[in-house]
Amino acid sequence: MNSESFQLIRVASGAQSLRSLRYNETFHPVVGPMIEARGLHVVQHHFSKRATQSIAKPFVIWDVGLGAAANAIAILEAFRNEDVQVPVELHSFDRDLEALYFALHHARELGYFTGWEELISEFLKNGVAQFKRVTWKMQSGDFRDRVLDLEIPSPQSVVFDPYSPTSNPELWTVETFSNLRKRVGTGSCLLTTYSRSTSVRTTFLFAGWYVGKGAATGEKQETSVISSDLSLLDRPLERSWLERVAKSGAPGPLTNGAGERGSAITVAEMLREHPQFKE
């Protein structure tokens, strides 16, 4: 099979990952697909504990940017190993399945599909597959539209993995994050993302989320954990972080339109009123 959009690339750990030729980005750089999926996403969501204690049933996870399904498989794997007795729904969002077909075609080189081939084939054929207590569903289309679809249950966990804000700007805006925040409402939701940039963090804050520091992965010494509930964050950003915002050359927030961009000092001043920082 020839793909114009992807190639396999060997990352520093020796694992193979996909590289998008269109966006010039590697899906899981340095450490490779499964180490990143487990360390950045699965571990930080504490799925077993949170699913078991959750008032919401089923426990709903959104996988934004299904891509080559490394995150989705790591999530399924977490529910194989753990003794969760509540029903779980995993909703994977992507505008197309090209990366997944490419990855399946290269399953042997990628390695992480081993043992999952049948389930993935069923998922591709039916748009849904069942693994233990997890119902895994495909949600096709642009995430900006799908986030508004009230037929998809609101999430308690979001694994947020589009391309970078430079390549994939439409998914990293106040508008998209606000729509996601509205879907969570008064519920408790945790979101993990590889970005730790000031502009992405201010964008989440302006959209009504709380922001914390996340685990290191690959070349990134820090990532971000976002929540609708401050008490869910192990390491929330402190008020002193606003000093960094005030000095930033790119303070955000990121928006759809050409829009007014506040000065860094103004952005920091506005964020002093956010409940995370208010004294």
Ligand SMILES: C[S@@+](CC[C@H](N)C(=O)[O-])C[C@H]1O[C@@H](n2cnc3c(N)ncnc32)[C@H](O)[C@@H]1O
């Ligand atoms: C870096 S890849 C995701 C890697 C994936 N999480 C994995 O584990 O293999 C980013 C994915 O986001 C998808 N994407 C980008 N923009 C999107 C949009 N507006 N709506 C839905 N999916 C989008 C791309 O098609 C691509 O598959």
